[in-house]
Amino acid sequence: xxxxxxxxxxxxxxxxxxxxxxxxxxxxxxxxxxxxxxxxxxxxxxxxxxxxxxxxxxxxxxxxxxxxxxxxxxxxxxxxxxxxxxxxxxxxxxxxxxxxxxxxxxxxxxxxxxxxxxxxxxxxxxxxxxxxxxxxxxxxxxxxxxxxxxxxxxxxxxxxxxxxxxxxxxxxxxxxxxxxxxxxxxxxxxxxxxxxxxxxxxxxxxxxxxxxxxx
Amino acid sequence: xxxxxxxxxxxxxxxxxxxxxxxxxxxxxxxxxxxxxxxxxxxxxxxxxxxxxxxxxxxxxxxxxxxxxxxxxxxxxxxxxxxxxxxxxxxxxxxxxxxxxxxxxxxxxxxxxxxxxxxxxxxxxxxxxxxxxxxxxxxxxxxxxxxxxxxxxxxxxxxxxxxxxxxxxxxxxxxxxxxxxxxxxxxxxxxxxxxxxxxxxxxxxxxxxxxxxxxxxxxxxxxxxxxxxxxxxxxxxxxxxxxxxxxxxxxxxxxxxxxxxxxxxxxxxxxxxxxxxxxxxxxxxxxxxxxxxxxxxxxxxxxxxxxxxxxxxxxxxxxxxxxxxxxxxxxxxxxxxxxxxxxxxxxxxxxxxxxxxxxxxxxxxxxxxxxxxxxxxxxxxxxxxxxxxxxxxxxxxxxxxxxxxxxxxxxxxxxxxxxxxxxxxxxxxxxxxxxxxxxxxxxxxxxxxxxxxxxxxxxxxxxxxxxxxxxxxxxxxxxxxxxxxxxxxxxxxxxxxxxxxxxxxxxxxxxxxxxxxxxxxxxxxxxxxxxxxxxx
Numbered sequence: 056x057x058x059x060x061x062x063x064x065x066x067x068x069x070x071x072x073x074x075x076x077x078x079x080x081x082x083x084x085x086x087x088x089x090x091x092x093x094x095x096x097x098x099x100x101x102x103x104x105x106x107x108x109x110x111x112x113x114x115x116x117x118x119x120x121x122x123x124x125x126x127x128x129x130x131x132x133x134x135x136x137x138x139x140x141x142x143x144x145x146x147x148x149x150x151x152x153x154x155x156x157x158x159x160x161x162x163x164x165x166x167x168x169x170x171x172x173x174x175x176x177x178x179x180x181x182x183x184x185x186x187x188x189x190x191x192x193x194x195x196x197x198x199x200x201x202x203x204x205x206x207x208x209x210x211x212x213x214x215x216x217x218x219x220x221x222x223x224x225x226x227x228x229x230x231x232x233x234x235x236x237x238x239x240x241x242x243x244x245x246x247x248x249x250x251x252x253x254x255x256x257x258x259x260x261x262x263x264x265x266x267x268x269x270x
Numbered sequence: 271x272x273x274x275x276x277x278x279x280x281x282x283x284x285x286x287x288x289x290x291x292x293x294x295x296x297x298x299x300x301x302x303x304x305x306x307x308x309x310x311x312x313x314x315x316x317x318x319x320x321x322x323x324x325x326x327x328x329x330x331x332x333x334x335x336x337x338x339x340x341x342x343x344x345x346x347x348x349x350x351x352x353x354x355x356x357x358x359x360x361x362x363x364x365x366x367x368x369x370x371x372x373x374x375x376x377x378x379x380x381x382x383x384x385x386x387x388x389x390x391x392x393x394x395x396x397x398x399x400x401x402x403x404x405x406x407x408x409x410x411x412x413x414x415x416x417x418x419x420x421x422x423x424x425x426x427x428x429x430x431x432x433x434x435x436x437x438x439x440x441x442x443x444x445x446x447x448x449x450x451x452x453x454x455x456x457x458x459x460x461x462x463x464x465x466x467x468x469x470x471x472x473x474x475x476x477x478x479x480x481x482x483x484x485x486x487x488x489x490x491x492x493x494x495x496x497x498x499x500x501x502x503x504x505x506x507x508x509x510x511x512x513x514x515x516x517x518x519x520x521x522x523x524x525x526x527x528x529x530x531x532x533x534x535x536x537x538x539x540x541x542x543x544x545x546x547x548x549x550x551x552x553x554x555x556x557x558x559x560x561x562x563x564x565x566x567x568x569x570x571x572x573x574x575x576x577x578x579x580x581x582x583x584x585x586x587x588x589x590x591x592x593x594x595x596x597x598x599x600x601x602x603x604x605x606x607x608x609x610x611x612x613x614x615x616x617x618x619x620x621x622x623x624x625x626x627x628x629x630x631x632x633x634x635x636x637x638x639x640x641x642x643x644x645x646x647x648x649x650x651x652x653x654x655x656x657x658x659x660x661x662x663x664x665x666x667x668x669x670x671x672x673x674x675x676x677x678x679x680x681x682x683x684x685x686x687x688x689x690x691x692x693x694x695x696x697x698x699x700x701x702x703x704x705x706x707x708x709x710x711x712x713x714x715x716x717x718x719x720x721x722x723x724x725x726x727x728x729x730x731x732x733x734x735x736x737x738x739x740x741x742x743x744x745x746x747x748x749x750x751x752x753x754x755x756x757x758x759x760x761x762x763x764x765x766x767x768x769x770x771x772x773x774x775x776x777x778x779x780x781x782x783x784x785x786x787x788x789x790x791x792x793x794x795x796x797x798x799x800x801x802x803x804x805x806x
Binding site: 103106107108109110128131132134135136138141142143144145146147148150151154155156158159160161163182184185186188189202 | 579582583586587588589590591592595597598599600601602603604606607610611614615664667668669670671673674675676677678741745747806
């Protein structure tokens with residue numbers, strides 16, 4: 056099977072503190088992998104290094120044929136990340152956030168139809184003209200997901216996406232992720248939810264004190 | 271009540287610690303060295319303030335003799351009444367718009383949920399804001415008391431007797447002022463709390479306005495009274511009530527009796543507040559004031575990014591229908607975002623910043639001298655460096671979003687500066703045009719130099735911003751502002767073409783200046799681009 060995301064020898068050190076030990080793994084096309092570990096074990100550091108939000112100390116990240124440090128722009132086109140706490144522009148409404156992401160990614164074609172479908176699916180359609188700072192934490196998380204779904208990607212990284220969602224929303228999200236995988240997307244999702252860890256993913260990764268291993 | 275006193279006294283000691291930190295004193299440090307340092311601070315600042323007040327008194331005495339030489343004490347009373355009148359109006363407007371009793375978000379959960387008697391809560395909560403408000407009036411009283419003492423002294427140096435004169439009149443003024451200020455402050459809270467208790471109904475507002483008008487008119491009559499204006503008997507009595515007590519503070523006369531009256535009035539107003547506050551709702555007050563308290567605290571501790579965000583959030587409210595959604599793609603999306611953000615956050619403050627760009631450009635057209643122009647460039651850079659990098663900083667605060675955009679960082683930096691830069695360019699060109707019209711010659715060279723100068727200031731400011739930040743800060747939404755090095759560096763970079771133009775006359779000088787501006791602009795923007803790559 057074709058590897059969509061390949062991580063080789065990726066590590067992150069803050070002075071003497073090893074936040075992430077040299078890490079190797081890959082994500083295949085259409086695969087969902089869950090990532091678990093205690094608070095502070097290095098999940099967010101790993102996801103941030105893969106995305107390029109934090110510069111890794113060593114190692115490489117390939118998305119398809121493109122390497123992060125060499126073809127950053129191509130990697131950005133193919134890799135989407137939803138942080139656990141998204142930050143939104145104070146002056147833009149939810150609808151304008153989606154519009155902005157679509158404009159920047161050159162995907163304005165049938166934007167209105169796609170945006171409506173995504174927002175209705177996540178239950179944000181009626182509040183699309185509100186400013187996200189008025190949203191609850193769960194709604195903000197959903198908007199973060201919508202901002203990822205509105206743009207094209209091959210690999211999707213999610214940092215604890217179910218932490219603030221109600222049961223129904225979790226079920227809708229997981230269904231959506233399954234559909235995305237059927238269309239060839241690869242997903243790496245960190246979660247503390249035991250049910251998601253054991254039942255949802257194709258594979259499970261566990262990170263302990265910065266060391267990653269397959270369960 | 272014990273719990274309330276405990277929480278409030280902790281808040282008061284935190285407040286004290288904050289102000290003490292300005293002189294590097296930590297009230298929590300119980301060491302012997304720290305106590306010695308406290309004694310040193312007390313002696314040093316007592317002497318320092320005494321000398322500063324005497325210095326102010328020199329100017330005060332001169333003004334008093336120039337304005338009203340026949341009775342400077344009356345002038346001092348009138349001045350205090352004018353300041354109190356203005357303060358009362360401003361403070362009253364604030365108290366009517368929201369609760370005068372302020373609670374933070376923490377208070378809303380800790381204090382406002384407790385089954386406490388609200389009247390004690392209000393009285394206990396009043397001490398700190400009253401004292402903070404009093405400080406300025408104490409300084410005013412001391413300066414005026416010292417000024418009066420100075421008017422009666424000879425021109426020669428200070429003697430021991432002079433010092434006792436200063437001390438006597440300064441103390442009298444302060445003693446007279448404290449109960450007077452306390453009465454007005456309490457009256458303000460009485461009316462603010464009463465108005466809030468009445469659900470801010472229009473009829474209640476009319477009553478509050480009527481009471482305020484009586485107080486203000488009394489102060490006005492008091493001011494007129496000290497200058498012996500002819501007033502009807504009823505008005506004169508009202509005016510005397512206001513001015514008589516203060517007059518004794520700045521003049522000779524029995525201070526004890528007057529103090530008894532004024533403290534009686536202050537105590538009476540506190541009793542009225544006590545009864546007025548029985549229906550006070552702490553939860554409602556917290557609802558009205560917690561956002562303001564949060565903003566103040568964020569600014570106080572240097573969290574300007576969050577403070578600015580909170581202010582904009584309050585201003586924008588719940589929702590807004592998108593009216594302008596162009597089909598721009600790629601980096602142009604950033605320009606669209608900037609335009610929407612700028613439109614929605616445009617305020618009087620922003621208008622004044624733009625006006626300052628206009629005035630600076632006007633000055634550039636009018637001032638031929640190099641030194642005057644350099645001063646203009648420095649003031650222009652101080653405003654422009656922040657204005658030009660504001661959106662860039664905001665984008666950095668949204669690191670996770672921005673780093674995922676498929677836009678090269680060089681284009682991102684340029685796109686984020688281009689809109690603000692365009693505004694500065696247009697406004698400055700307007701200033702140059704008006705200035706050119708006034709002197710009868712359009713400053714073409716300066717107009718051509720502007721794009722390079724704007725790029726230079728933006729480049730240096732962005733470089734400093736990038737150098738002073740790190741990813742951990744950005745992921746938490748914290749972005750450092752442009753510091754003094756950014757402003758000075760920007761001013762130097764922008765001044766290069768101005769200096770060249772000043773040194774080389776004629777078309778050659780103009781051409782060299784325009785070329786230099788473009789080169790410096792190009793270099794500094796490149797410097798910023800390289801600076802971005804170093805963010806770790």
